[in-house]
Amino acid sequence: MVFRDERWPEGTPGWVDLMVPDQAKAIAFYGSLFGWDVQRGGEDTGFYGMAELRGRPVAGIGQTPPGQDIPAFWTTYLAVSDVDRTAAAITEAGGQIVVPVMEVLKEGRMAVAEDPAGAVFGLWEAGHHIGTQVTAAPGTVAWNECMSRDFAAAKPFYEEVFGYGFQDISSDSFTYAVLLLDGRPIGGLGAAPPEVPSHWSAYFWVADVEASAARVAELGGAVEGKPFDSPYGRQLRVTDDQGVPFVLIAPNEQSGEPEGWEV
Known part of the structure; x- marks a missing residue:
């Protein structure tokens, strides 16, 4: 933490x-x-x-x-x-x-x-409120990303307004760039499917994706798909009990634990 x-x-x-x-x-x-x-x-x-x-x-x-x-x-x-x-x-x-x-x-x-x-x-x-004051623990924000229906227009916009650099990690199946500030990753920008509106989304750290997904369901939320592993952690998209989407993510063998991680 x-x-x-x-x-x-x-x-x-x-x-x-x-x-x-x-x-x-x-x-x-x-x-x-x-x-x-x-x-x-x-x-x-x-x-x-x-x-x-x-x-x-x-x-x-x-x-x-x-x-x-x-x-x-x-x-x-x-x-x-x-x-x-x-x-x-x-x-x-x-x-x-x-x-x-x-x-x-x-x-x-x-x-x-x-x-x-x-x-x-x-x-x-x-001003008095600087924003999030805790990271690297379950229940804290792990990642923020913009999924865009017009990646080609969004990329120069964020570069011009915020001075972002981009690390392209696209493959044949998806288009995605890590947003960089002074060479440091701070978020992501990806191409959304045509049927999905452009949106920013939040990822929250958890200790165990499967256990947290079960808790989401117990609390009246919903689970979308199955957990999957990536180089950045084990992930799963869910919605709360009012239909609001967010992503659960836990450290895995590929990602390792973030510096200062505390459960």
């Missing part, structure tokens, strides 16, 4: 949150699955829930505002030093801002954007 007290570097996925119709139901589901202790804020925060491990934030769970028909999904937030400047760069590069820049008390400033292929992601300019 690794603790972090500094802001995440520019362009790094540094936070994830979930907005759902039934916040209490989501808190119960993820608390049981990942061992999160979720602290709900007051009315001034919209009762936003801060999921914690060892007393430190790892993710957010909020309630969809009344009267708003917003699809429920895990949103990846990319760390920025100036959210206004990044928002302007997004529109110049062919994306759009879907939630304008706003102040979040003294915690930070945010916006929500959409890339040219329709994938939605957040921007977070840290």
Whole structure:
């Protein structure tokens, strides 16, 4: 388990949150699955829930505002030093801002954007809240990736706005590039099947994929397909009890355990 007290570097996925119709139901589901202790804020925060491990934030769970028909999904937030400047760069590069820049008390400033292929992601300019403060343990974010219906358009967009480099690991059966910042992998960009909308997704570490998948089913969620091994870990796509997809991943022989790993 690794603790972090500094802001995440520019362009790094540094936070994830979930907005759902039934916040209490989501808190119960993820608390049981990942061992999160979720602290709900007051009315001034919209009762936003801060999921914690060892007393430190790892993710957010909020309630969809009344009267708003917003699809429920895990949103990846990319760390920025100036959210206004990044928002302007997004529109110049062919994306759009879907939630304008706003102040979040003294915690930070945010916006929500959409890339040219329709994938939605957040921007977070840290104030008091720097983002995720725990990594390398079950229940923490392991990976973030954008699966795009227009890989050719998405790649130059993210390069222009965030300065990403790319490590191509494509094969005959899939198109995928690791996103690099200063040569360091921070996420992924892949080509989605034509029937799948462009989206960002979150992977969460678990100690045992099969055991966690069984727990997902017990809690009312669903399992999609069967676990498979990759050089990055043993993986399985699941959905929670409100139909929100995410990916479970556990260290395997190929990947080894991440530095600081603690179960």
